Amino acid sequence: MKNSKRRNASIYLISFAILLGLAIACYLFLAPRIRAYRKDMIGIRMMEKLGAGFNIGNDLDAYGVTAHKSAPTVEDFETYWHNVPATKELFAAIRAAGFSSVRIPVSWSEHTDADGTIDPAWMERVREVVDQALAEGLYVILDTHHELFIIPDKEHAQASEEGLRSLWRQIAPRFADCDEHLLFEGMNEPRMRDTDEEWTDGTSELRDVVNQLNAAFIETVREAGGNNATRFLLIPAYATSCKSRALEELEMPEDHRVLASVHAYLPHSFTDADRGNESWSEEISDDTEEILKLREDLQTYFLDKHIGVVITEFGCEERTDNASRLDWAEYYVTSFSKLGVPCFWWDNGDEYRIIDRVSCTVTAPELVRVLTTGKASGSGDG
DSSP states (O other): HHHHHHHHHHHHHHHHHHHHHHHHHHHHHHHHHHHHHHHTTTTHHHHHOOOOOEEEOOSSSSOTTTTTTTSOHHHHTTTTTEEEEEOOHHHHOOOOOOEEEEEEEOGGGGOOOOOOOHHHHHHHHHHHHHHHHHHOOOOEEEEEEOOTTTSSGGGGGHHHHHHHHHHHHHHHHHHOOOOEEEEEOOOOOOOTTSSSSTTSSOHHHHHHHHHHHHHHHHHHHHHTOOOTTTEEEEEEGGGGSHHHHHHHHOOOOTTTTEEEEEEEOOSSSHHHHOOOOOOOOTHHHHHHHHHHHHHHHHHHHGGGGGOOEEEEEEOOOOSSOOOOHHHHHHHHHHHHHHTTTTTTEEOSSSSSEETTTTEESSSHHHHHHHHHEEEEEEEOOO
């Protein structure tokens, strides 16, 4: 009897040891893979946090002021394109409307001296605006917007890179204390202005230079200290294009905290009122095919590779009858929300306006509801 008990105890111990060994082996095998997967998905998780986005367009990104006014003030720049300076009340209204993120376009070049040093007053005003947005609990994307020195061909590649590095060597340290709610976007629509290639997907050379500039931006920010070592960054393809070839050849680094930035006013024949197409319908393939193609491309070139991507600009100009715009917006937002891709409405305070910046009130409630929830409760912008 005693021998039987000893045998049973031995069997239990051996079984336990085998199970423990298997558990340890499974852990040793799976743990690094789980950690790698979690790391790999960091960009996707941030993409999902951003949610519905809103652009403060034609404000801090205005340029051309110095050609028309000597010694312009900070406010002269902010109001040059007929908008009022951003306020904490505006960001509160954006948050209350249901947006969780804002993109703050900023043009910097016209605020630098001969040595490339950014005007301290301009830097402090940008910091003030960013802080106002962060104080509302919003995620913020800060960019370099109309930097005319960026010419992405080989002839100008070195000068463009030097200028871009110079800006970010100053911008990044000033915001080094901000947490992950602040993201940086290296460039806005880097392209060959006033050429036949301006709004194409670029040539191989142009796409290569944009990739070179993106790499310089990432390196410069990562070296800037503080929270910049782990800050989420956004980089564009040539012209921040949504065209397939441009997206396919956008080089994404091994850095999991880098997201792709895409602009997509699709279909342009409808979103641009000057094109004359006043109506849009989900039932017409010509009205939906570009949206569906972009959705497919974002899945293929980014999401399937666990790379986050953000539509940092989209929008549609106001119409006399806004029913079609509302239908379009619902289809557009729903199409990308199914992928978890955040969409940032371009509000320029004019034909794309959905929030009045003086009264800080929503001017297109039905459209805002669609942008923030993906669903309309009725028709029209009433």
